[in-house]
Amino acid sequence: MKKSKLRIMSVVGARPNFMKIAPFAAAIEDLNGRQGPVSIEHRLVHTGQHYDADMSESFFKALGIPEPDVDLGIGSGSHAEQVGKTMIAFEGVVREWRPDWIVVVGDVNATCACSITAAKEHVKLAHIEAGLRSFDNRMPEEINRLVTDRLSNLLFTTDEIADANLANEGVPHDRIKRVGNVMIDTLEKHRHEAEALDVAEIVNGNAVQDLPHQKHGGENIADGPYATLTLHRPSNVDEPPVLGRLVDFFVDEVAAQMQLVWTLHPRTRKQLNVFGLWDRVASCPRLHLVEPLGYLELMRLNMSASVMLTDSGGLQEECCVLGTPCLTLRENTERPVTLREHGGLSELVGNDVDAISKAFAGIRGIPREPHRPALWDGHTAERIVETFVGLA
Numbered sequence: 001m002k003k004s005k006l007r008i009m010s011v012v013g014a015r016p017n018f019m020k021i022a023p024f025a026a027a028i029e030d031l032n033g034r035q036g037p038v039s040i041e042h043r044l045v046h047t048g049q050h051y052d053a054d055m056s057e058s059f060f061k062a063l064g065i066p067e068p069d070v071d072l073g074i075g076s077g078s079h080a081e082q083v084g085k086t087m088i089a090f091e092g093v094v095r096e097w098r099p100d101w102i103v104v105v106g107d108v109n110a111t112c113a114c115s116i117t118a119a120k121e122h123v124k125l126a127h128i129e130a131g132l133r134s135f136d137n138r139m140p141e142e143i144n145r146l147v148t149d150r151l152s153n154l155l156f157t158t159d160e161i162a163d164a165n166l167a168n169e170g171v172p173h174d175r176i177k178r179v180g181n182v183m184i185d186t187l188e189k190h191r192h193e194a195e196a197l198d199v200a201e202i203v204n205g206n207a208v209q210d211l212p213h214q215k216h217g218g219e220n221i222a223d224g225p226y227a228t229l230t231l232h233r234p235s236n237v238d239e240p241p242v243l244g245r246l247v248d249f250f251v252d253e254v255a256a257q258m259q260l261v262w263t264l265h266p267r268t269r270k271q272l273n274v275f276g277l278w279d280r281v282a283s284c285p286r287l288h289l290v291e292p293l294g295y296l297e298l299m300r301l302n303m304s305a306s307v308m309l310t311d312s313g314g315l316q317e318e319c320c321v322l323g324t325p326c327l328t329l330r331e332n333t334e335r336p337v338t339l340r341e342h343g344g345l346s347e348l349v350g351n352d353v354d355a356i357s358k359a360f361a362g363i364r365g366i367p368r369e370p371h372r373p374a375l376w377d378g379h380t381a382e383r384i385v386e387t388f389v390g391l392a
């Protein structure tokens with residue numbers, strides 16, 4: 001039997017990419033282990049957009065992602081700096097290895113930069129998580145999604161709304177493959193490991209050090225219901241009045257009603273300090289400030305939280321499948337399938353505190369109830385790899 005070998009180079013750059021590439025890399029390993037007529041030679045490139053151990057390396061370990069073959073070490077910078085430096089460095093890597101396909105995931109700057117390079121180097125491009133649209137071009141991620149999808153030869157989508165968005169933009173039907181959600185592959189694979197973790201240990205073990213209330217003994221997280229908070233979007237954390245009002249709401253309203261675990265993104269932590277808000281959050285005894293959490297740790301908190309408050313895209317999806325009522329602190333979402341009007345569990349509340357407060361009062365008592373969109377079944381990466389096998 002004649003064997004054929006596909007050469008695929010995949011790319012990760014920032015934290016939300018890691019959960020998406022892990023099942024794809026594992027599905028390739030499985031395929032190669034079966035010794036069928038098609039095998040895939042896989043090279044993984046890390047652009048290094050996220051580089052702190054707890055934003056990057058810890059995810060590789062927890063999710064069993066193979067060591068990257070190449071680390072471009074791009075680091076922080078303006079958008080133009082990140083995209084430009086990534087393109088320059090990635091071009092050299094592509095020229096050296098000449099893959100048959102470049103596979104990108106999600107919507108971060110690495111996704112966009114490597115897509116442009118792929119197209120300019122005439123290498124076929126596949127996008128995992130294509131077709132998501134917030135219709136808000138002020139979001140850097142929306143620009144990244146539009147550019148990436150426009151240049152992709154193969155677009156793997158999560159749901160029918162994404163398919164319709166692509167069809168409306170004129171993407172030919174035969175390029176679009178609805179396969180489901182790779183993030184949920186990762187969630188299902190690690191659900192039991194996460195379940196075994198202890199909430200109090202996670203919160204205490206990752207507590208930001210040297211806070212006044214810890215010295216005097218804060219409340220124990222195990223004693224009651226809690227909400228979980230993540231915040232990192234420039235629209236929420238880069239303007240002092242906006243972040244100030246949000247902090248007032250978290251301290252005066254949320255923490256007054258239940259304990260609140262806030263897992264701090266580096267950008268947010270920096271801004272709290274710059275805007276003089278740090279002492280206010282640090283001195284609230286029912287507000288637990290924790291370092292960026294690992295994948296399993298955040299999933300464990302999500303599994304028992306009464307409410308999730310977040311501006312993340314991926315967490316809206318994870319809340320949906322885990323059953324956590326979710327307030328999304330954004331004006332729009334590229335993931336409408338997670339919203340209540342589509343049967344999901346998340347509600348868009350923007351960053352207007354009156355609206356958030358009203359929604360919080362309404363959502364607090366809602367029982368946890370999982371919702372699973374079609375094909376979010378833990379087998380998405382297998383379907384993606386089978387698609388490549390069919391093309392070999």
Ligand code: UD1
Pocket residue numbers: 014015016049050051052053055056076077107108109110140141232265266267312313
């Ligand atoms: C990026 C993604 C966003 C994603 C988010 C998840 C883009 C356009 N945005 O935003 O879609 O939801 O990641 O985290 O790609 N920093 C560190 N250590 C790190 C990484 C960053 O301290 O390991 C600091 C940087 O110095 C910078 C800030 O965090 O000041 C923001 O990092 P950046 O990569 O620019 O974008 P994110 O806001 O994380």
